[in-house]
Amino acid sequence: AQRVTQPEKLLSVFKGAPVELKCNYSYSGSPELFWYVQYSRQRLQLLLRHISRESIKGFTADLNKGETSFHLKKPFAQEEDSAMYYCALRGISNFGNEKLTFGTGTRLTIIP
Amino acid sequence: EPEVTQTPSHQVTQMGQEVILRCVPISNHLYFYWYRQILGQKVEFLVSFYNNEISEKSEIFDDQFSVERPDGSNFTLKIRSTKLEDSAMYFCASSPRTGSDTGELFFGEGSRLTVL
Numbered sequence: 001a002q003r004v005t006q007p008e009k010l011l012s013v014f015k016g017a018p019v020e021l022k023c024n025y026s027y028s029g030s031p032e033l034f035w036y037v038q039y040s041r042q043r044l045q046l047l048l049r050h051i052s053r054e055s056i057k058g059f060t061a062d063l064n065k066g067e068t069s070f071h072l073k074k075p076f077a078q079e080e081d082s083a084m085y086y087c088a089l090r091g092i093s094n095f096g097n098e099k100l101t102f103g104t105g106t107r108l109t110i111i112p
Numbered sequence: 113e114p115e116v117t118q119t120p121s122h123q124v125t126q127m128g129q130e131v132i133l134r135c136v137p138i139s140n141h142l143y144f145y146w147y148r149q150i151l152g153q154k155v156e157f158l159v160s161f162y163n164n165e166i167s168e169k170s171e172i173f174d175d176q177f178s179v180e181r182p183d184g185s186n187f188t189l190k191i192r193s194t195k196l197e198d199s200a201m202y203f204c205a206s207s208p209r210t211g212s213d214t215g216e217l218f219f220g221e222g223s224r225l226t227v228l
Binding site for chain 1 (some may be wrong): 115118145147152153155156157160170201215216217219220221222
């Protein structure tokens, strides 16, 4: 079974302060991890994926297999970062495009 | 930029009624999904669809649910006899399959179903 845990439902951070959104996962094989974001009144969209090791909008996330974590970080929060953030896992299977399993999400609020 | 579109945006129905939620995936995508999100809870996988058949479904996707791609563009989710607990936001998603599959799902804006 695959599971994604986001321990914080709500997180408030002052503008300019560092942000860390926690994500832990449980999966027996080698998963692919993603962060999706949903801004107010917008659709759910991909923020970043672990395999590309990229920084998007200043956010980075490193897959730590030892700790089974994929925390999302940004050194200096901006007001436009306020949104709902979902960590998601995709297992590797023979079906091809495997489903995503989402965490419960963290609502990030940046305080001006 | 192409987007997944869903209709209706909000539907209110009486318990026991049939509901059909419609989705138009991005045109060159091959994999289609339905997810749902009950208010205050996580986004849950319902079903995936590929090559005109269900490739995977969750425990939630029981005999009351069905999916169809009737005309090569629409992808529908039918709930035969709605229950109060079916009230949720239903998201359609699609993804391409290319030589370098990125795993990204493209979501619609969702259809909010309210069962009274």
